[in-house]
Amino acid sequence: MGLFSVISAVSSALGSPAVGGVIATGISWLLGSPATIVSEIAKTLDIFKENDRPEHLGQAMEQMDKKPEDFDSINEYIDYLREGIKSGEVKLIRNLSDSEKTSYTYDVTALGIKAIDEKYQLQTSAEFWGTMGGKFQEGKITPDEINKILEISSKNSVSAENVVNYINGNGMTGGQRASGVADVIEDGLIAANPNMSDEEIRSRFNKLLGK
Template sequence: MGVWSNLCSVVSSACSVISSVASSIGNSVVKSATSIVSLGVSLAAKVTDAIRSVGVSLGIIRPEDSLEELGEKAILSEKKPEDFDSINEYIDHLNNNVPFDKDKFDRLDDKELLARSSIGASITLKGINEKLDTVVTPEFMATVASQELETKEIVSTIKAYKENDLKLEDYDLYLNDELTLDETTKHSSALVEAYQKLEPELSIEEIENKVMGLSN
């Protein structure tokens, strides 16, 4: 009970930290960051890692970038994402023009670090959406992070859904068999297409079995 209570306290406190800096980071980042934190400490960490990996693979952030530090710089910056033509320009601004106190940063506690990593992940997610011209939600990232999909599988799934005019928010419904037969077929076809591009050496039967296994 004590551990559970402490985890809930960290999540609640991190949400409060994010709300308190809304004027610095903008409402869209606040909403997404709060959604990430609300997943809980363990899943939020997986989602943040997944977003970071996708962000690096698409060139949104650099391999050496820390999402916690990105979040800290966003809090300290006088400019928000809306002040720039692209998220990449905003991230460049944070990296090049916003200094921060490393000693002070190193003394931050768990709730403050959770808030900052979620803010950094939210900013990166905005960059991913901008780059792929789609709407990837924290909830979708939570699903694929829980599945432990590889970065290339996540990106291919996002692209396949966009190319087939499918909503990523329905991916979880597909996995839980909560769509109509017609919709389920559309999702299956899109995913088979995605995995065929990823693993062209596999037979269609092997690909179909792999896609069927996603919902297990």
């Protein structure tokens, strides 16, 4: 099924096991703050719409016949899911248990991550979203700032891995320079906060790094 293909691919990329929409051990990091961030970024990029409901899209992923690989983009696949819901082809179960809602939230969040990666031609990871989720929860970064950092990372060929490496105080990989990664993060903060002064941006940058 399309669900299995997407979740297996995303979970493999993120280093987290999942099968057929069932949440597996060790992937609870994707829920809570990371799910909120992914949802907000996906809405900004017009991947998800304001009236999209994870439990509806998740059920469509289970019931519709076509797979993500049948489409040129994840956005087209999501449009296909929406059409299945709108036409009534997807038989929605309204009274879902909490565990079912959680499972669908995971499925759709994973789908959103894959669409964001596709948009920016980046490969994000469990560590990236987990770190950003923690920083968001602490009030040190917003979804818009994360989105701008991803956008500028893509334009400057800086990996998402090195963005999170820099934030966590780890070494760079792939020959990228720490100074270049720092510039990308700072430029992302500036792009998301055009009215902030240089001093305010520097303060926000330092808080993000825990300084």
